[in-house]
Amino acid sequence: MVFELLAAAGSAAPQNKFGFAEALQQGGFIAYATVSILGVMSFGSFFILITKWIEQNKIMGQYKAMRSNFWRAPSLKEGAAKLDKNSAWRQIVDDGLAAEDQHAKMVNETDAHDWLHGSLARSEQSVNARLAGGLPFLATVGATSPFIGLFGTVVGIYRALIAIGIAGSASIDKVAGPVGEALIMTALGLLVAVPAVLAYNYLQARNKRIAEHLSGFSTDVLANINSKGAVRPAVMAAPAAAAKPAAAPAAKA
Template identity: 75%
Template sequence: MVFDILTAAAADATPKNQFGFWEAMNQGGVIAWSIFIILVIMSVGSFYILITKWLEQQKILNQYKAVRSNFWRAPSLREGASKLEKNSAWRQLVDDGLYAEESHGKMTDSLEAHDWLHGSLNRSEQSINAKLAGGLPFLATVGATAPFVGLLGTVIGIYRALINIGLAGSASIDKVAGPVGEALIMTAIGLLVAVPAVLAYNWLQSRNKRIAELLSGFSTDILANINSRGAVKPAVLTATSTQQAGKAAATAPAAKPAATTATTTAPRP
């Protein structure tokens, strides 16, 4: 009982920290909390876009493995499309290519089939790329504006510190610690929000470029297959066929060396 009384008395005697994070934010009032909430929304939105776009990109890349191993083994594009997942980017390209082939016969002008198919596949490809790029402008905006939003809080905090100095007539630590702490906090939060957004934007953009290259190559293969009526297909090399090719090369007999012919020189007279 006595120990509890002494502990409580010591706790009451200990001075409370009046210059912490929450204290500085409370001193900043509505403006400081509004800027803080805006930065939190920016951060949450950036991480949400990062996670959802990464999952979307990874799904397309995983589906591409099935395209390379199973799709081109089918005897026709229609049968190969049935092996792909519905509503996938690769299935969309195949379906749009087949639809463009069918719709070309209904045209009355002299538009070449190659130009019509190429334009239709390119339009489908661009729509997929546009969908993958959705959300990236938000990351770019956050990366460009978050430091300035934090800087706004910094300017307001410094302004409040100067007002306190003018009212008190002296630059005592108890008058400027809160506003200056608020200014530094806003600067740090602005940077913590902007840097991950910029890194996420660059990383997702590089992955989108890789997917765009794969889509372009697949679109070209579809165009060639349609124009050749199924005769042209890309070479599909699986891991099993690679191992078999390596074993065949290892067991093949070595080429016989070229026969050397002995040359004799006639004795000089």
């Protein structure tokens, strides 16, 4: 008897008509389109954040290895052989060596220096441009997704006003659905925009740090080429082996 009463009470309980799925159904094509666009933007933002973070970590890890090994080599060619073939640092060295082979055709020494400097600068710019790929998408998402959500908000408010006009009164059952849809669209727009802006600023700061390292390394390579290998940055000495403890004096008889 008790179970029958509980079942009857459950069936008689009012159903929730104001959930997320219900709001999308009431919003129709515009609501589904808005959520789909925001979903694509959010997925793209997180994809770019993860892939760029991995790429930056790889370059920074190669930089640490390069600092300890590259300048210990007797020449740039031998040092380049120690670097990864697809490394940004290897690219700068290879471009510098290629420019050195071509600068002999320059009539003036000033022209030769400018040629080497320009070649290394172009190499830096190509690496920086590759690292900056995808960041414009993050900036676009951060700037436009709140307005896309606002578009859904405006449509939801418009539908609420129509419901009020048809009913002749602003009863909660007529207004709650469209207003709930409007608030959901606003929240989704902000939920997509905030991570995109944070990701953009974070990746941009790391790119600037890498660009500084690239600029310094390019300057060292240029100085080494112009000086025929005489000028090279100071290399940190390898940690000295731990000193062996002194032998204990022999005991006297």
